[in-house]
Amino acid sequence: xxxxxxxxxxxxxxxxxxxxxxxxxxxxxxxxxxxxxxxxxxxxxxxxxxxxxxxxxxxxxxxxxxxxxxxxxxxxxxxxxxxxxxxxxxxxxxxxxxxxxxxxxxxxxxxxxxxxxxxxxxxxxxxxxxxxxxxxxxxxxxxxxxxxxxxxxxxxxxxxxxxxxxxxxxxxxxxxxxxxxxxxxxxxxxxxxxxxxxxxxxxxxxxxxxxxxxxxxxxxxxxxxxxxxxxxxxxxxxxxxxxxxxxxxxxxxxxxxxxxxxxxxxxxxxxxxxxxxxxxxxxxxxxxxxxxxxxxxxxxxxxxxxxxxxxxxxxxxxxxxxxxxxxxxxxxxxxxxxxxxxxxxxxxxxxxxxxxxxxxxxxxxxxxxxxxxxxxxxxxxxxxxxxxxxxxxxxxxxxxxxxxxxxxxxxxxxxxxxxxxxxxxxxxxxxxxxxxxxxxxxxxxxxxxxxxxxxxxxxxxxxxxxxxxxxxxxxxxxxxxxxxxxxxxxxxxxxxxxxxxxxxxxxxxxxxxxxxxxxxxxxxxxxxxxxxxxxxxxxxxxxxxxxxxxxxxxxxxxxxxxxxxxxxxxxxxxxxxxxxxxxxxxxxxxxxxxxxxxxxxxxxxxxxxxxxxxxxxxxxxxx
Numbered sequence: 001x002x003x004x005x006x007x008x009x010x011x012x013x014x015x016x017x018x019x020x021x022x023x024x025x026x027x028x029x030x031x032x033x034x035x036x037x038x039x040x041x042x043x044x045x046x047x048x049x050x051x052x053x054x055x056x057x058x059x060x061x062x063x064x065x066x067x068x069x070x071x072x073x074x075x076x077x078x079x080x081x082x083x084x085x086x087x088x089x090x091x092x093x094x095x096x097x098x099x100x101x102x103x104x105x106x107x108x109x110x111x112x113x114x115x116x117x118x119x120x121x122x123x124x125x126x127x128x129x130x131x132x133x134x135x136x137x138x139x140x141x142x143x144x145x146x147x148x149x150x151x152x153x154x155x156x157x158x159x160x161x162x163x164x165x166x167x168x169x170x171x172x173x174x175x176x177x178x179x180x181x182x183x184x185x186x187x188x189x190x191x192x193x194x195x196x197x198x199x200x201x202x203x204x205x206x207x208x209x210x211x212x213x214x215x216x217x218x219x220x221x222x223x224x225x226x227x228x229x230x231x232x233x234x235x236x237x238x239x240x241x242x243x244x245x246x247x248x249x250x251x252x253x254x255x256x257x258x259x260x261x262x263x264x265x266x267x268x269x270x271x272x273x274x275x276x277x278x279x280x281x282x283x284x285x286x287x288x289x290x291x292x293x294x295x296x297x298x299x300x301x302x303x304x305x306x307x308x309x310x311x312x313x314x315x316x317x318x319x320x321x322x323x324x325x326x327x328x329x330x331x332x333x334x335x336x337x338x339x340x341x342x343x344x345x346x347x348x349x350x351x352x353x354x355x356x357x358x359x360x361x362x363x364x365x366x367x368x369x370x371x372x373x374x375x376x377x378x379x380x381x382x383x384x385x386x387x388x389x390x391x392x393x394x395x396x397x398x399x400x401x402x403x404x405x406x407x408x409x410x411x412x413x414x415x416x417x418x419x420x421x422x423x424x425x426x427x428x429x430x431x432x433x434x435x436x437x438x439x440x441x442x443x444x445x446x447x448x449x450x451x452x453x454x455x456x457x458x459x460x461x462x463x464x465x466x467x468x469x470x471x472x473x474x475x476x477x478x479x480x481x482x483x484x485x486x487x488x489x490x491x492x493x494x495x496x497x498x499x500x501x502x503x504x505x506x507x508x509x510x511x512x513x514x515x516x517x518x519x520x521x522x523x524x525x526x527x528x529x530x531x532x533x534x535x536x537x538x539x540x541x542x543x544x545x546x547x548x549x550x551x552x553x554x555x556x557x558x559x560x561x562x563x564x565x566x567x568x569x570x571x572x573x574x575x576x577x578x579x580x581x582x583x584x585x586x587x588x589x590x591x592x593x594x595x596x597x598x599x600x601x602x603x604x605x606x607x608x609x610x611x612x613x614x615x616x617x618x619x620x621x622x623x
Contacts, residue, residue, distance in 0.1 A: 142253040
């Protein structure tokens, strides 16, 4: 799972820009000094007179087309379809790319873990108690129709999102009280005492809507009417459920701001939507779209041998991914009685043979996930440190004893595909949970058969499920796959109407309030949240709040490690796998910065790539 461009900090996980210990830099919090940006745990990298971010090419040419299929989503978006241009509510399937049509108060620097710089707002000043933020708007800010973008629009946008936005937005805005425009140039944003640290950053990255546009329209309705935006792109040609094009606004008011220089270089960005991944791959080989990030190791290893690869018209690159990988796995719906006992859930962990799956299906391209904080220093290891123990001790007797020892790590199999020792352990766990075999069927304590339905929205994962299901059979568990279309799948998952499904938890480099939608009891009861497993644990709730309240990066790290220990002890999921690399392929008419920004979403495409006319001409001649 992943989300909107990190430059705008619109999504969760893939960076809803969770932050900790928020302060302006340098030392502006106490006196309310006007600053050009906000940072976390230290100074801003870029001074007030910076000209562009270090990771962009400020001389990148403008032009060309960049086309792709969605590889991230946020809020009501789908990977496979769209039916609405309102991407910030629960209804409908929002079009991927709509985030590019709106400006926000501030935008992220992708080479810093948690810093934002002025976009529609030229500066911010913060009260000494850090509960009031005063943003000063740029007088030149404009909507696409030429009307002025003012503090009134900002106040309307933030307040309407808190009232009628997607539930995930509402959860993130819990500690946001209100936004008021004292005049057209000044918006005053107020937060609750003891607020989550990252809420101001999240607010600063939300889209700004036109108050006048929505004076005659219902914000909460799904619609294909194109909203009035102010961003670098506007909606062009589209066909619902099939494709949507975004055309660069050539007179965009913010094009030459330092925060944007060298970015948004393509004249057209086009998203193609496919209901089937195999069909989508064939679409790429036929040049129906031009850029593809490959997430399936089998496809990367076996299918990139088509003619355009062999003759060099399509390039392949493997680029490093230094961001937290989050955690991907089968999430078990603990709201259901059959999955209430953690021993039942742990038995499922022992039944999955990762080593065989990785070797046989995924060409040894992945490492095993163990934590939702994978690929970061927030993963718990070994015995708890004194700092972690201090956080965990209040819950001794309320959480499993293993929390105070080495954290749970999924077992390593013999790679046979059906490790008898691990299946014996799974059998033992099920028996201890009162799930015994009678008449050849594994039965719950109430006598009902223990069955499992895996919910899918496309066929790529079927081989991985098949090997898992094969191992459940000797345990007496009847398991099956139900594959449904993307719209039904999203509706069922948002309503928690599933037994087991695959999802990915995405984490920022500095998680804060975005932990709540994944782990909190409130999110477990909030339809549309990312807490698919139904995690509702007082210790986890408390540790989430400790992480949010951490005053230093070290304190945040210790709190996340403690949270990791309790989560892993709950056996809420069957961890799958992760990679610390991006595998990309593209028709050779693009260029990109030599070095990726460490915290950029994906590979910085399309935001920081550009069209290479010479390469495109050569590609045309090679037809």
